[in-house]
Amino acid sequence: GESVGLHLPTLSVQEGDNSIINCAYSNSASDYFIWYKQESGKGPQFIIDIRSNMDKRQGQRVTVLLNKTVKHLSLQIAATQPGDSAVYFCAENSGGAAGNKLTFGGGTRVLVKP
């Protein structure tokens, strides 16, 4: 079946280094992807999104890359800070005209070491 998944369940990174979180998806018809950040005890929080007609999008300290050829999505966090420690999810929107339906990957925990 179609799925969205992540390669690394836990990522430890030194404060100040860059982080890269990877995600693979299998639905080639997907045309919209979102990265969410979830801190302990809170709901998922939008970080950045990208549509399938783009291969790169940048935000504040974050960059999302989309490779449709290999159905791969990544999130890069520049100069990782302690506040970036959280679980990160990629999500694929597969609802189409019926509305948004987010299918989430399994999540990657990012631990920032001081």
Place this chain on the structure above:
Amino acid sequence: DTAVSQTPKYLVTQMGNDKSIKCEQNLGHDTMYWYKQDSKKFLKIMFSYNNKELIINETVPNRFSPKSPDKAHLNLHINSLELGDSAVYFCASSPLAENTEAFFGQGTRLTVV
């Protein structure tokens, strides 16, 4: 001025009981959702509503009955609670337009004992 708010934040109850979780959004969105997050952090959609109309029902047991009195509210009622229902339930909302982000509430941690 919370965008998506759910109550209660924590809910502990015994097996067999019936309970409800309430959700309200003040973003003016037309679409609301319920997601379930299990102990392994996996998030899965349960229901979505557009303007009070059920759009998505992801083969959730019929013990779960969402109710949308108006487009700003989507409540979740659960009958005959089971141990396996223990999870964190998230309400979310989004504009009706295709390919837009969803805004999530803080979650309700349900523990069935």
